[in-house]
Amino acid sequence: MSLPETSAFSTATTTRFENVHLFDPDSESGMSAATTLLVHGDRIAAIGVDAAGFAAESERIIDGRGKLLMPGLINGHFHSPVNHMKGRLDSLPLEIFMLYECPALEELRPTPREAYVRTQLACAEMLKNGVTAVQDDAFLVPEPTVDIIDAVMQAYADSGMRATVALDEPNLAELDKLPFLAELLPAERRAELAKPRNLADADLLAMYHHLITRWHGTEGGRLRAAVSCSAPQRVSTAYIHELEALSRTHDLPFYAHMLETKLQRVLGHAQPRFGGRSLVRYTADLGLLSERLNIIHAIWVDDADLDLIAAAGSVVAHNPISNLRLGSGIMPFRRMRDRGIPICLGTDEAIADDAVNMWAVAKTTGLVHNIAGADYDAWPRAGEILDCLLQGGARSMGLQDELGVLAPGRLADLVMLDLDTLPFTPLNDLRRQLVYCENGNSVVLTMVAGRIVCEGGRLHTIDEAALRQEAREIFARRKPALEQASAVAQRWLPFYRAMYAKAAAVDVGMNRWVGDADLPSPV
Template sequence: MSTLFRDVHVLDLACESGMTPATDLLVEGDRISAIGPDAARLAPREARIIDGSGKLLLPGLINAHFHSPVNHMKGRLDSLPLEIFMLYESPGLEALRPTPREAYVRTLLACAEMLKSGVTAVQDDAFLVPEPTTEIIDAVMQAYADSGIRATVALDEPNLAELDKLPFLTDLLPGDLRAELANPRMFGAERLLAMYDHLIGRWHGVEDGRLRAAVSCSAPQRVSPDYFAALDDLSRSHGLPFYAHMLETRLQRVLGHEQPRFDGRSLVRYTADLGLLSKRMNVIHAIWVDDEDLDLIAAAGSVVAHNPISNLRLGSGVMPFRRMRDRGIPICLGTDEAIADDAVNMWAVAKMAGLIHNIAGADYDAWPRAGEVLDCLFMGGARAMGLQDELGPLAPGRLADLVLLDLDTLPFTPLNDLRRQLVYCENGASVVMTMVAGRILCETGRLSTIDEPALRAEARAIFAERKPALESAARAADRWLPFYRAMYERAAGTDVGMNRWVGAAGPRHQDT
């Protein structure tokens, strides 16, 4: 399979204009084979020729942090703090156990949304309730296989009791409720590792490497040190990304001082002291970090996954973007889950990343520039996936994960500055083609691997039947709400030596 793009502009952030003059680009198999005047000469006779006049080829967008299992729940919840939000988002109830078909459909919904807007790769930190099974893992992976998108998937599963993950609850809960949260999950570390054996053995590297496995501890406070280390062994031996949510909320900052096992350490310091902070790790969110945390992340070579819309939706705070960039910490961008973003649109994420940090301080020289946001979107995402030598800049030998944009659209009329208009103006409407591994998956809004009308109809039917179970689960969660609210309020009033909320400096203030 070969495709020749004729007279097309190619994104080149090293150029002053941000793009090359009109040129040719040849794709052979799953890779770019030539750019420039030789491309047409080298094209096989059977190559499909695409007129790129007035259009721009750019790397496929990378959604570097996502949770697929709640893709069907967009719009279901009000904005809530994370710890309260999680009561209603994913309770581990038997009534919410999905069928394999349900897991397949909800995953495919996200694939359709991403491919139509130019996302070619996703990192899915999949939490499967009430626990993962081989059948559900296979359903999720089969959806990614069938869609044609590039996907790296982990199992986001804790193995500790709820009381071990959160501060203050031991004191706040009455005895009967405290006992319910005191026991660890029956589905323990040994069974979780067996699920990873299946994920890696069955799916890692299939579809010519388009599908890959990763590992996830969910968050350091949610797993035992032994399980944490076992996941790191898997990550190291197979060369897999390692996903870990860290210091997403103020409450997580407080946790380090409230639980003896952390001995006053932040979750970043705790992870580093265990010897588990590495270049393979995606540190997710990293909002309530201090300078010591950032120095540790930089020294380890870890990547930070920035999810600015989710962070606002859940009131988590504003990540210290400039402090990370100044240390050379790679930053990637993600939507997080659909229920905490209510879309899976990376253009919206890029725009928010370019805007939210402008209210972090008065020094406008420290505000993000559009080129930096694009670097996070493309190069940061490739680095997070461990594919920095395969994805990112468009060049011969690199994987042909491409997006074709029409520049004769409102977002680019008139064309004043390509970088800024990609970040602040484009919303996905200018995408005319999405290609993954040399295969065209979406063209002029039509998906080639997914019957979108049939998918939407099936999803409506499946999740209409699910609605009573979801509403029942929400009512069951209500009994915990007073105690979680009290926990949240106590943490919000605790001095943590910094502020990541706009207009709420607290007892001591440290600029973001």
């Protein structure tokens, strides 16, 4: 029997995994008996007895005895530009956190090499932990440029990862994005935050034109573009409709942060343009809820919001570690699952997670919702979490027919784990031990598009030691600029603190925090 043709490689490569257990979410044990899986080119060609009939002139045989082969993990939401800032900040509310994280200062403009190195830092961490695909909502400060876009995309190309990348760039002034701030600022300070961002709409759309025409579908389809409005309150209606047109025309995922914080819930009533509507309702009224939309966080949502999301078929990106780190609250997981809303899991940025480890995200998902209510039948189960991690991630990328499942014809994005390790000894329940016990140390092989990119803890696509050394040197030189940015943030801190306290005191008819902590002081 001859092998199928593959569009991604002119000369097909073949890898045969023998005596390996396959992750099987529908079976009682969660995995198959030992079997064979054949990869040809960038796809799974055959499984089991069907694989025995294939022959190839050149193939690598991997003994999977005692190993588990499963779909590669998918990081459904990420921001790469702050990969170098892990551990820099204490836990802070989002609106204050962003003062320090991503001010649009000229001092923070990266060189192309810096953008390349910082992107590869996370690629290395993800690939070693079995993450094969990522959705990068890249905010490039002080604004996106062609050379920085190219550096980020080249880093993903060289790493071997599957990446979908958008340009997260607001176009409204700071005062237009937040409640109460204008009234809290003295007149002389107000003007500074009333300035629009650097790039006009036409310039931002030109950056998207470059991203799409230069990079979308390259590397055999491994690299793709998405669009991002950052959040609906951060952009004009004209610009958000332009992004929707790009998303619809090219069938691209559309990223939008919504109702991540209580302050964003308050915003709907505090600013006249929203007319008392939640950001979900506002977005729906603009005609933007769709199956392409990734609604990021969705913590301070009510049942009406969830009904709108479910009806539109939009995906929710859940980032539980980031939500805890920033004190944003606990997302109503069960209410979403009961409505059939697709959920993917993400790390968010490294500075809000301090790692890029999807195993930790999965475990946190399995824990944090247990303190959201007393009905333990409503707490997440391990199988549900793995569904979010794998098939939910594929759905968020618009690749639900390509990723997330081991089946012939699917893309060969795979991770192999050693079951003869402490997390799986003794093996009581595979699903639960994948979620609650594994931390990435059992990963022995990562494959993306049929290419082995990491094996035995060693990256094949990145010189990790050289990367770490260069990163230390580059970001040691960056430290004064980061400290200068922090000093600028300190000037605004009293006003943002007062804004946060005022929003926290508003009754919005729901609570997504745990406990009865005192309200924050405005000073």
